[in-house]
Amino acid sequence: MTAPAPAIELVGISKAFGPVQANKDISIRVMPGTIHGIIGENGAGKSTLMSILYGFYKADAGEVFINGQKTDIPDSQAAIAAGIGMVFQHFKLVENFTVLENVILGVEDGFLLRPSLTKARKELKQLSEEYELHVDPDAIIEEIGVGMQQRVEILKALYRQADILILDEPTGVLTPAEADQLFRILGRLREEGKTIILITHKLREIMEITDTVSVMRRGEMTATVKTAETDPAQLAELMVGRKVLLQVDKVPAKPGDVILDVQNLNITDAQGVHRVKNVSFNIRAGEILGIAGVAGNGQSELLEVLGGYEKGTGTITVNGQPIDLTGKYSDGQSRRKRGIAHVPEDRQREGLVMNFSAWENTAFGYHSDPRYQKNALFMDHAAIKADTAEKMERFDVRPPNPLLAAKNFSGGNQQKIVVAREIERNPDVLLIGQPTRGVDIGAIEFIHKQIVALRDQGKAILLVSVELDEIMSLSDRIAVMFDGRIMGERLPQDTNVQELGLLMAGVQGDAA
């Protein structure tokens, strides 16, 4: 008996964007009925490779074999025809359509909708039962949770007869419990003989669910190994190309006086939605308060109000002095003058002006600083450039070129530019949101060290992150937000991921 043909075989795939070689001579084989992980840092070429497989890009060289057949995939229609389904990081669903309508979108049978809907309803029921993918077919997308929406994406692919499923960073938006459910579904799909490719940068997920794993670094496939025969430290080393400290090294906190005190903060957004509800907490000098929670539970709004660019009600004091929440001094510049620095959650939309050069971005938010002015009329560009060069040196930003536009730096280096700008101001309070989102492992290590160093200088730090690992390893205290409320505070040494996961899902934990 011969071994079955691989479900997917890529041979010598290369793809360049201008001078950037995104994929270099990549070959992989994925056997049917297995889960294959692809892990790598941001910009390692994972997404490019999958986009080639799904027909979004055309490879410069190389061949694709599906079930042993050489297959041309010029567009996504061809990919679907070849039995490939893709679940994107950002779901492609019509928000105000029902589940059923989304599933048949683009594959309606005829001019009239009803026959397709009836047929789809029957098939959907069958699929749900077969794979334990329970979704209400008549629910409106915008009214169901993110985990459910993801299931709809999977159902969409299965409805189109996909045998090969590609999932791009599927757990980014899920709670730990939802992620567990997703992994159960993936396990079930594997049992039914489906082939799954899981793209992720989380080592834990790779270890948990995959059969084999390929590591990508700078456009090259550095290794493909059986998951059972490797460990996270080895994978991390393969990803980065050197040994990496996965655990944050820090001494116990020595908290001092209360620096930041927030009492009864309420925030209502422009659409009139009550985003933050009666939130109170404080942070002492030399302490990191981590705020855990699934994205969209009020953490972003909390940061925006503390950072001064949205309005809220309540009382916030810094060093005992109240700050203005609604009036003339409720803006980012006034906050900075009060010693509040802010590394925003979304560096590309908020923290940086992508078309500005590194030096212009280094002045960003601090552009009124007298050191940056030549005289009453003009800014002192030379001084800003010199300052930027120093900061780039100290924070190991690569390339260390102050004239380069922010968009031309990698995610990790962009974040270093922001972190350098905010930390080097020696603030009393540092607000830091998603400090390592889309940042490579090497830079994560560096940024974490900087945060801990700032804490050890006696600063108060508010850390907001959806990465539980990051919250667990950095925080001195952890508060969990759900639906605009703080569900509870825990000490990292006294809690675990399961308990935090329950709080994140809104279950009031009396278990602790």
Next chain:
Amino acid sequence: MQKMPNWADVVLVPVLSLVLAAIISAIVILAIGHNPIDALGIMVKGALGNSANVSYTLYYATNFIFTGLAVAVAYHARMFNIGGEGQAYIGGLGAALACLYIPWPHWTLALIGGGVAAAVFGAAWAAIPAYLQAKRGSHIVITTIMFNYMAYPLLNFLLNGPIKAGGMEPATPSFAEAMHLPNLSAILGAVGISFSDRGPANFALIIALLACVFVWALIWKTKLGYETRAFGQSETAAKYAGIKPTKIIMIAMLISGGLAGMMAINNVMGEAERLVLNAVEGAGFIGIAVALMGRNHPVGILIAAILFGILYQGGAELSAELRIPREMVTVIQALVILFTGALDNMVRMPIEKLFVAFGRKGAN
């Protein structure tokens, strides 16, 4: 990733757009039974053939510099100010009122007084759409267009009534002799260059050049310019940095309207020396094309403005010489605007692709 080198962006793309426009124009000229090569010759000669013609070209260019800069300043704050036309009309009203009712003893004082009045009136006309945008979110494109339509009837009313000179024409009386700005012939004569005094180019050209320097310094050297560009690039980032959107929208639009209004120094104070009804002659709209072609940079705007000046003056000569209707020349001008402004990406994208393709070959 740099898609193509800078020189291709600022030189190659506009030049190719022009060539395309020229080819289509040639076909149009052929279709109406003339030789395109001859037509081009007439245009160039008409625009640059002698110093009187050059004077006309520069006069038009001066108008376009003011309106082009106006569009550019607003553009850097991501405001699309379509209202240059109306702002220039109202700026003209300001200049005319200042020159009619204040007896300036000398042209230099009239220049300052009239120029300030023109800028203030133009800015005021832009202020209302700006306020509505900043505070109420009314789209600036819609409101500035509506304000264009309001400016013209307002002038029509005033020039046929309250400030009308005696006679049939809807125009103000002429300004006093002492207020007349020196023309280019007088300015160049002062430094020993002989230049025909039969053209309309005047001291406003120098003000326009100073305005280029002013806009360059404002946008790229000052804190306000920095905040404006940051806001224009990313409103969310600007809010994060504590830059106040209302302030930026208002200031950028006031400066923009002021610059459009200052066009009156050229056409009202420098040339007509009174306010006539159709004083602006579409220069406000040409300013949009000039700014687009000039990449919203003062140097680019200067070059584009001169080019459009050549097109205007040369086009006028063309229609006179070949006895083709004035509208035909407008079609040719429109083609240039279409290709350099509206269809910019049509030329840009294939060129970008070419550069990416060649760049890869070079890298391998």
